[in-house]
Amino acid sequence: DVKVTQSSRYLVKRTGEKVFLECVQDMDHENMFWYRQDPGLGLRLIYFSYDVKMKEKGDIPEGYSVSREKKERFSLILESASTNQTSMYLCATMPGQTDTQYFGPGTRLTVL
Amino acid sequence: QKEVEQDPGPLSVPEGAIVSLNCTYSNSAFQYFMWYRQYSRKGPELLMYTYSSGNKEDGRFTAQVDKSSKYISLFIRDSQPSDSATYLCAMAGTGRRALTFGSGTRLQVQP
Numbered sequence: 281d282v283k284v285t286q287s288s289r290y291l292v293k294r295t296g297e298k299v300f301l302e303c304v305q306d307m308d309h310e311n312m313f314w315y316r317q318d319p320g321l322g323l324r325l326i327y328f329s330y331d332v333k334m335k336e337k338g339d340i341p342e343g344y345s346v347s348r349e350k351k352e353r354f355s356l357i358l359e360s361a362s363t364n365q366t367s368m369y370l371c372a373t374m375p376g377q378t379d380t381q382y383f384g385p386g387t388r389l390t391v392l
Numbered sequence: 393q394k395e396v397e398q399d400p401g402p403l404s405v406p407e408g409a410i411v412s413l414n415c416t417y418s419n420s421a422f423q424y425f426m427w428y429r430q431y432s433r434k435g436p437e438l439l440m441y442t443y444s445s446g447n448k449e450d451g452r453f454t455a456q457v458d459k460s461s462k463y464i465s466l467f468i469r470d471s472q473p474s475d476s477a478t479y480l481c482a483m484a485g486t487g488r489r490a491l492t493f494g495s496g497t498r499l500q501v502q503p
Contacts, residue, residue, distance in 0.1 A: 284435075311489055320400065322480065322495035323436075330489060338490060370435055374489070380426065381482075381491055383435035 284384035299358040303371030311374040312354035316367040398494030411468040421485035
């Protein structure tokens with residue numbers, strides 16, 4: 281079974297703090313993704329990575345950055361957290377030759 | 393207009409009912425179609441994956457794709473309370489690695 285883990289299930293941060301969300305996968309998948317999920321808006325793509333040190337912006341990259349130093353690990357960074365970044369953050373992985381994505385359990389982030 | 397439209401519900405049905413969940417899309421480049429199930433406070437899990445028009449069956453679940461109408465459906469037979477969740481349709485096309493999701497339909501199956 282594919283296993284995707286996220287560093288925290290729940291996180292509370294203050295406005296202006298730097299926030300790190302980490303995702304780790306154990307299946308050697310090339311592609312990794314960060315989404316945020318908000319009521320009525322569904323899942324929106326923030327960033328994705330198709331290889332180590334490679335990244336591409338998704339649909340809503342503003343206010344976020346990412347890092348992929350090792351194949352199994354993909355980090356999402358909020359440089360200066362704001363209240364409008366309160367959301368559920370989901371990490372996903374995908375093997376190179378398919379379109380099937382496997383999701384982690386999510387991190388519910390609250391920014392006060 | 394969103395690329396993928398999905399009725400948010402909530403949809404409430406009695407146990408044993410047949411459930412029909414639907415999505416429409418506007419982008420002809422979408423070639424691969426998925427349905428994910430998401431329980432409260434959990435990540436989405438893949439239910440069905442299909443890439444051709446027609447029906448695909450897996451147990452109590454049937455995925456239907458009509459590319460000419462840009463319409464996909466998920467049918468759940470003999471629905472159970474454990475099917476209560478949010479169902480997300482997702483699509484992919486050539487040239488874009490990421491999926492495009494519908495906003496999800498919340499389903500409640502009453503015992």
